[in-house]
Amino acid sequence: MEAAMHALIREAEAxxxxxxxxxxxxxxxxxxxxxxxxxxMKAYDLISQAGADGHPFKPPTVYRALEFLCQLGLVHRxxxxxxxxxxxxxxxxxxxxxxxxxxxxxxxxVAYPNVAKVLENAAQAQGFQVESIVVEGRGQCAxxxxxx
Numbered sequence: 001m002e003a004a005m006h007a008l009i010r011e012a013e014a015x016x017x018x019x020x021x022x023x024x025x026x027x028x029x030x031x032x033x034x035x036x037x038x039x040x041m042k043a044y045d046l047i048s049q050a051g052a053d054g055h056p057f058k059p060p061t062v063y064r065a066l067e068f069l070c071q072l073g074l075v076h077r078x079x080x081x082x083x084x085x086x087x088x089x090x091x092x093x094x095x096x097x098x099x100x101x102x103x104x105x106x107x108x109x110v111a112y113p114n115v116a117k118v119l120e121n122a123a124q125a126q127g128f129q130v131e132s133i134v135v136e137g138r139g140q141c142a143x144x145x146x147x148x
Contacts, residue, residue, distance in 0.1 A: 002036075004035065005032065005035040005036060008031065008035050008074065008086060008087070009028065009031065009032065009035070011074065012027070012028070012031055012069070012072065012074050015072050015074070016072075019072075021068075024065075026050070026057055026061045026062070026064075026065045027065045027068055027069060029050050029057070029065075030046055030050060030062060030065040030066060030069060030075075031065075031069055031074060031075065031086065033046055033049055033050060034046070034069075034075055034084055034085060034086040035086040037085075037086075038105075038106070039104075039105035039106070039107075040078050040081070040083035040084060040085040040100070040105065040107055041083055041084055041085075042081075042082065042083050042084075043059070043062055043063060043066060043082070043084070044059075046062050046066070046084070047059055047062045050062055066084055070084075073087060074086065074087050075087060076096065076098055076107075076109070078098055078100060078107070078136060079134050079136060080100070080136055080138065085098070085107045087109065088109040094111045094112075094113045094116070095111070095112055095113065095115075095116040095133060095135070096109045096110060096111055096112065096135075097109075097110045097111075097112045097115070097135035097136065097137065098110075098135070098136045098137070099136070099137045099138075099139065099141075100136065100137070100138050101139070101140055101141040101144055102138055102139065102140060102144075103140055103141070103144035103147075103148075104141065104143075104144050106141055108141065112135060115135065116133055116135075119133050120133070
């Protein structure tokens with residue numbers, strides 16, 4: 001395991017301890033798989049890999065782990081294609097935008113507190129109460145654009 005994965009696992013353990021919830025083996029395994037992956041993963045890819053040690057995880061177990069990890073802010077769901085990626089800045093409290101490269105599938109995570117505030121204010125002016133804001137972009141990362 002690389003240092004970033006260890007840091008993310010430690011962050012998950014600390015968050016669970018602070019909030020009084022259990023960091024179960026399935027939650028840990030799903031987070032480890034996402035942290036080790038260089039590209040976003042679909043839930044069914046996680047299901048097939050999570051039980052690679054001979055102890056298969058059932059789909060509901062993986063989906064519950066993903067929901068839990070997303071709620072803690074340790075994992076992001078890419079809405080455009082229903083994939084998941086480990087958070088690059090665990091423990092952050094501000095909204096992030098996810099930019100996905102169409103060529104290499106690398107995900108770049110960028111904090112955007114000012115954009116979120118503008119969108120929330122615009123919604124409020126219309127009498128709309130925002131529950132969540134998702135900002136995602138698709139295109140090419142700098143290395144892939146230069147290689148093209």
